[in-house]
Each structure stands twice: as structure tokens, then as C-alpha cells.
Amino acid sequence: MMRIRLILAFALLPAAAIMTGAAQAQDKGSVTPKPLPALANPNDPHLAAKELFGRKLAPASLPAQPIGFYARGCIAGAVALPITGPAWQVMRLSRNRNWGHPDLIALLERVAAKAQKTAGWPGLLVGDMSQPRGGPMLTGHASHQVGLDADVWLTPMPNRLLSREEREETSAVMMVRKDRLDIDPRTWTPTHLSVIRAAAREPQVERIFVNAAIKKALCREATGDRHWLSKVRPMYGHDYHFHIRIKCPPGSAHCEAQPPPGDNEGCSAGDLAYWFSDAVLHPKPPVKPPKPKPPLTLAELPAECRAVLRAP
Numbered sequence: 001m002m003r004i005r006l007i008l009a010f011a012l013l014p015a016a017a018i019m020t021g022a023a024q025a026q027d028k029g030s031v032t033p034k035p036l037p038a039l040a041n042p043n044d045p046h047l048a049a050k051e052l053f054g055r056k057l058a059p060a061s062l063p064a065q066p067i068g069f070y071a072r073g074c075i076a077g078a079v080a081l082p083i084t085g086p087a088w089q090v091m092r093l094s095r096n097r098n099w100g101h102p103d104l105i106a107l108l109e110r111v112a113a114k115a116q117k118t119a120g121w122p123g124l125l126v127g128d129m130s131q132p133r134g135g136p137m138l139t140g141h142a143s144h145q146v147g148l149d150a151d152v153w154l155t156p157m158p159n160r161l162l163s164r165e166e167r168e169e170t171s172a173v174m175m176v177r178k179d180r181l182d183i184d185p186r187t188w189t190p191t192h193l194s195v196i197r198a199a200a201r202e203p204q205v206e207r208i209f210v211n212a213a214i215k216k217a218l219c220r221e222a223t224g225d226r227h228w229l230s231k232v233r234p235m236y237g238h239d240y241h242f243h244i245r246i247k248c249p250p251g252s253a254h255c256e257a258q259p260p261p262g263d264n265e266g267c268s269a270g271d272l273a274y275w276f277s278d279a280v281l282h283p284k285p286p287v288k289p290p291k292p293k294p295p296l297t298l299a300e301l302p303a304e305c306r307a308v309l310r311a312p
């Protein structure tokens with residue numbers, strides 16, 4: 001059961017769908033997004049929960065509380081990461097996904113400052129966090145539902161203020177070689193290791209997800225204290241960004257934790273073999289396409305998420 005939960009910690013989707021979601025992370029946005037149409041029957045028990053949460057433009061006026069599991073839950077009292085800070089800028093503003101638990105906001109601010117100090121970056125470009133009330137998203141992610149996940153681009157922030165158009169249309173830089181077996185030396189630098197290491201050393205961080213080629217490079221290049229490598233896990237996609245996940249904050253009675261990562265660095269050939277297997281690098285289409293899983297409904301989320309949706 002714990003292993004099943006660990007798999008669900010990132011996604012409830014098959015690998016192909018996860019990789020599609022990773023591609024959507026690079027999709028361009030619009031400075032004038034069209035509002036979603038009203039739902040004909042929002043009380044329909046068969047309605048996908050993402051349709052309800054995707055239409056909430058502001059957080060629930062409740063005490064901050066992550067509810068449920070990273071890939072099956074919501075968040076009350078979410079706080080927005082300011083779209084521009086002293087060491088960060090938020091990308092894809094049209095998505096309205098720069099929300100999270102206050103602990104996540106504080107952590108991103110600390111990691112951004114460390115990126116300036118230890119890596120010499122002007123700052124971080126922050127991608128998707130959570131929706132104002134968390135919950136399933138209309139596109140792109142299976143996790144990011146409880147305000148404890150954030151995507152950080154592996155492209156350093158420019159030393160200037162990006163326009164709204166640039167934040168919607170700029171793409172992150174690919175870090176993985178075309179053959180998928182290692183990082184691209186034209187784009188990967190030692191500063192990337194410094195930034196990921198700074199995030200992983202934060203005590204609140206539970207996991208960091210990266211492409212397997214990036215994990216391979218970190219294992220090869222890390223020196224000195226390497227304990228932080230145990231938190232860095234290979235995952236489909238994540239060629240352009242790394243995914244920070246923090247622990248359930250103290251006192252979060254309705255937050256469902258996942259098992260701690262353990263002490264194994266995950267750097268042996270055996271640890272990485274699956275990710276560099278032909279089946280993963282060059283997946284063959286199934287003879288019979290699998291039937292798509294139905295989307296989560298509100299009834300499948302924790303009961304407390306109903307109050308989150310109803311709250312002013």
C-alpha cells in the first residue's frame with residue numbers, strides 16, 4: 001500500500017499522460033485568457049472535480065490547511081506567491097497557479113535568495129504551483145493539488161523585469177541531451193547543481209523530481225555532503241524544470257503524508273537502470289490503447305474539500 005501511495009504521490013496517470021502533462025508545462029499562455037463558461041449543472045455528482053476547482057479564481061477564506069494527498073486533495077487558505085519578488089518572477093500568469101501553503105511560499109523565497117547567493121543567478125523563474133483552492137487541474141498535472149508542490153524552471157531568471165507577454169510566451173531551456181542519456185553540456189552548468197542542492201537541503205523539502213539524466217549528472221558532479229541526493233528522484237518529463245515538494249506542515253490534521261525518502265542516494269547503476277531502459281526511452285505504443293481513467297470527482301476527494309469549494 002505504501003508503494004502504491006508513493007507512485008500516486010506524483011501522478012494518477014499512465015506514463016504517456018505524465019509526459020503529456022510535462023509538455024503542457026511549456027505551453028504558451030495568453031495575456032487575455034478567455035474566462036471559462038459557467039457550468040450547466042455544477043452539482044452533477046459525475047462532474048469532474050477539475051471543472052469546479054478550475055473555476056475558482058480566489059482562495060477559500062479559511063485557515064491555511066492542506067487537505068488530502070498531493071494527487072488527491074485541495075487547500076484552504078492558500079496564499080499567492082507575489083508575481084515579482086527580489087529574487088524570482090512567476091511565469092504563465094494566465095494560469096493563476098501561483099498559490100500555495102504559506103510554508104511553500106516562504107520556502108520558495110528562501111531558495112530564490114540562495115540561488116542568488118550560491119549560484120550567482122539573478123533569481124528563479126517559478127512555474128506552476130497550485131490553483132487558488134488547489135484540487136485537480138484542467139490541464140498539466142495530477143499532483144500540485146494541496147498547495148505543497150512547485151515547479152522551478154532550470155532557466156535562470158534574466159537580470160531584468162519580464163513583461164507579461166514574455167512570461168506567457170518564453171519557453172524554458174531544455175537540459176537533456178537529444179538521446180535522453182545525459183544532460184546537454186551546452187545548457188547544463190555547475191550552477192544548476194547549486195540551485196537544486198540548495199532546495200534539497202531545506203529541511204521542509206520532502207522530494208525533488210527531475211529528469212533521470214539530470215539525476216545522473218547530479219550524482220556524478222556532487223561533492224562533499226551528498227545526503228541531499230536521497231531527496232532527488234527521477235521522474236518522467238522534468239527536462240526543463242525541477243519539482244519541489246514539501247512535507248505536510250506541522251498541525252495539518254487533514255494532510256496525508258508520504259513515506260520519507262530514506263538515506264539511499266539513488267545513484268547506483270541499478271537505481272537508474274529503469275529510467276534508461278529502452279522501454280522508457282523509446283516506449284512503443286500499446287497494441288490496444290488503454291481506456292482513459294475517468295477524472296476525479298468531488299466525491300473522490302476528502303470531504304473537507306466541499307467546504308473549501310463553498311467558502312467565500
